Amino acid sequence: MALLAAQGRKVHVHILTGGSEQGDPETRQSESRKAMETLGIDEPTFHDFPDRGLSSREGDLKELILSILHEENPDCLILPGPHEAHPDHRALAAVLLTLLHELRPGDRDFGLIRDLTLAFMEISLPQQINHLVDISSVIETKSRALALFSSQQAFRDYAEKMAGLNAYRSTTLLPPATHAEGFRVMAAGSAALHPLTDFFPQGLPFAPASPTISISLIIRTRNRLSLLEEALRSVSEAEAPPEQVIVVNDGGEDPGPVVSRFSTLPVEVISFPACRGRGVAANEGLRRSSQDAVAFLDDDDIVYPEHFQTLRRAMGHANVGVVYSDAVSTIHGWDDNGTPLPPERHLSYGRDFDPDLLLYDNYIPFHTLLIRRSLIDQSGLLREDLDLFEDWEFLIRLSSLTPFHHVRRVTCAYRHFRQGATLGVDPTSRQDFSRARCRVLELTREKRSPEVEERVVRRLRITLDQTREKLVEFEGELQYHRRTSEQLSREVHRLGSDLGQVSDALHRERGEWEKERLESRDQVVAVREELGEREEALKKLQLENSQHQDHLRAAFEEIERLNGILSQIYASRTWKLHTMAERLKGRKG
Numbered sequence: 293m294a295l296l297a298a299q300g301r302k303v304h305v306h307i308l309t310g311g312s313e314q315g316d317p318e319t320r321q322s323e324s325r326k327a328m329e330t331l332g333i334d335e336p337t338f339h340d341f342p343d344r345g346l347s348s349r350e351g352d353l354k355e356l357i358l359s360i361l362h363e364e365n366p367d368c369l370i371l372p373g374p375h376e377a378h379p380d381h382r383a384l385a386a387v388l389l390t391l392l393h394e395l396r397p398g399d400r401d402f403g404l405i406r407d408l409t410l411a412f413m414e415i416s417l418p419q420q421i422n423h424l425v426d427i428s429s430v431i432e433t434k435s436r437a438l439a440l441f442s443s444q445q446a447f448r449d450y451a452e453k454m455a456g457l458n459a460y461r462s463t464t465l466l467p468p469a470t471h472a473e474g475f476r477v478m479a480a481g482s483a484a485l486h487p488l489t490d491f492f493p494q495g496l497p498f499a500p501a502s503p504t505i506s507i508s509l510i511i512r513t514r515n516r517l518s519l520l521e522e523a524l525r526s527v528s529e530a531e532a533p534p535e536q537v538i539v540v541n542d543g544g545e546d547p548g549p550v551v552s553r554f555s556t557l558p559v560e561v562i563s564f565p566a567c568r569g570r571g572v573a574a575n576e577g578l579r580r581s582s583q584d585a586v587a588f589l590d591d592d593d594i595v596y597p598e599h600f601q602t603l604r605r606a607m608g609h610a611n612v613g614v615v616y617s618d619a620v621s622t623i624h625g626w627d628d629n630g631t632p633l634p635p636e637r638h639l640s641y642g643r644d645f646d647p648d649l650l651l652y653d654n655y656i657p658f659h660t661l662l663i664r665r666s667l668i669d670q671s672g673l674l675r676e677d678l679d680l681f682e683d684w685e686f687l688i689r690l691s692s693l694t695p696f697h698h699v700r701r702v703t704c705a706y707r708h709f710r711q712g713a714t715l716g717v718d719p720t721s722r723q724d725f726s727r728a729r730c731r732v733l734e735l736t737r738e739k740r741s742p743e744v745e746e747r748v749v750r751r752l753r754i755t756l757d758q759t760r761e762k763l764v765e766f767e768g769e770l771q772y773h774r775r776t777s778e779q780l781s782r783e784v785h786r787l788g789s790d791l792g793q794v795s796d797a798l799h800r801e802r803g804e805w806e807k808e809r810l811e812s813r814d815q816v817v818a819v820r821e822e823l824g825e826r827e828e829a830l831k832k833l834q835l836e837n838s839q840h841q842d843h844l845r846a847a848f849e850e851i852e853r854l855n856g857i858l859s860q861i862y863a864s865r866t867w868k869l870h871t872m873a874e875r876l877k878g879r880k881g
Contacts, residue, residue, distance in 0.1 A: 303333050308339045309342065313343030315443045323444075346387070381416075382492070389483060393701045458472060485639055495531055507604070509589060511589045513540070514591075530595060538580050541564065578674075592709075593704065599617065602617055603617060606662075612696075622705045646751070650688055652748060671690050
């Protein structure tokens with residue numbers, strides 16, 4: 293946040309809980325204000341949710357998040373990660389992710405998340421990250437801000453622990469980096485396509501499912517044992533697995549060895565000696581079902597761990613006869629070496645219940661449903677004379693008895709497998725596909741009255757108009773982005789030209805500098821040579837001076853010796869007589 297604020301980016305902090313659980317709320321708010329000021333951020337917005345109580349305020353939190361998105365229109369939301377130990381941190385992440393799952397194209401609020409980025413941060417525990425931010429330049433600022441929370445530092449030295457985590461995160465960065473923060477960053481739209489248990493492997497921090505609704509799961513299979521094993525594995529890993537699992541083998545290879553690997557599941561196997569059709573297989577499973585509600589799963593699809601718990605919870609809370617969730621279409625492929633590639637994800641099935649539209653389009657995948665067994669007794673079993681779309685005709689009959697409750701959450705996958713570089717033949721182009729669709733339309737003809745057709749056409753027209761408006765909006769945005777791209781391209785070209793000029797200038801300056809360096813080097817060499825010669829001359833002069841000093845010293849010693857001799861002569865009697873004689877000689881002359 294300090295780095296963003298220094299870049300001139302607007303950063304707004306929301307503090308959700310009151311803080312009374314560990315200290316005085318007013319004191320904690322004052323500390324937060326001072327900390328934000330230290331980071332260079334405007335005063336935070338305080339809310340008064342109860343400490344350790346966010347998991348019980350799911351609806352209120354969703355409203356608050358939507359209001360923040362509407363009012364502030366952020367590019368990025370930074371929030372605690374789902375991995376966090378604190379229940380409020382985990383609950384906030386869960387509410388946001390649940391909200392993303394519930395928003396659909398065409399919703400008033402869907403545009404809020406179209407370009408939104410999520411950044412889950414680390415507070416008390418490391419997480420699996422995909423983004424590092426070097427905070428070495430502001431670690432002192434962060435430390436000063438953390439130190440301002442003195443009321444919390446009295447309980448635990450959070451500042452020291454944060455500094456340790458940040459130092460650890462810099463391990464893979466090059467010097468001089470000393471501290472970093474780790475984030476799990478993803479687009480909001482992408483997060484909505486992943487099951488919530490991808491984020492919360494230990495379960496969602498919400499109320500558990502109602503235990504009063506028991507489930508019979510019917511799995512139809514034929515000669516796809518490896519896929520059946522994957523389907524059963526997904527069921528075995530469910531948070532609230534079915535009380536009864538019925539595998540109906542429609543004349544294929546014996547699934548017994550595969551089923552035996554899942555001893556924790558209450559699996560019953562029904563095998564036909566020859567293929568009898570999808571409708572017959574489903575009905576045999578329904579006849580054996582003995583629980584409150586029935587779910588279906590084809591052997592090539594899978595459920596996510598929260599699937600059954602989500603459906604149980606919805607059926608129990610809404611007190612309805614049919615509930616269904618959403619499925620993503622996952623496209624699976626392999627590279628040239630046969631290594632599986634990460635699956636592509638698309639939200640192909642996420643439409644709210646519309647009984648009129650159901651008469652024209654099979655938009656509810658069978659394995660997203662949970663149906664009360666008593667309703668099946670009223671509607672009757674599946675038609676056995678349909679090779680395809682037997683589930684669609686069955687749902688049309690059910691919809692005439694009760695509305696379906698739609699849970700806007702991805703809880704299972706509708707899987708597609710590539711054949712080489714493509715998905716193979718599009719089933720909608722097959723003649724049997726078209727014939728089966730026409731057959732269902734013929735069987736349900738009496739349900740499509742002129743009033744129904746008028747309602748469907750009116751809604752389709754509204755949807756078409758909305759789509760056109762969105763298309764115009766997108767075209768406007770596209771034109772804007774094109775103009776921006778062109779401007780950026782011109783700017784890049786100009787900067788490239790400037791860079792070339794600067795590079796040329798640097799090249800010239802480097803050449804001149806290199807020339808000056810060589811000349812300077814020659815001058816240095818000459819000076820060094822002259823200095824060496826002068827040092828040699830100085831050594832000779834010093835040697836001669838030393839010799840002169842020795843000669844001078846010897847001369848002084850000789851003078852001293854001679855002066856001593858003279859002194860002796862002058863002091864002798866002979867010298868005195870000689871002096872007197874010389875004087876007398878002088879007088880006579």
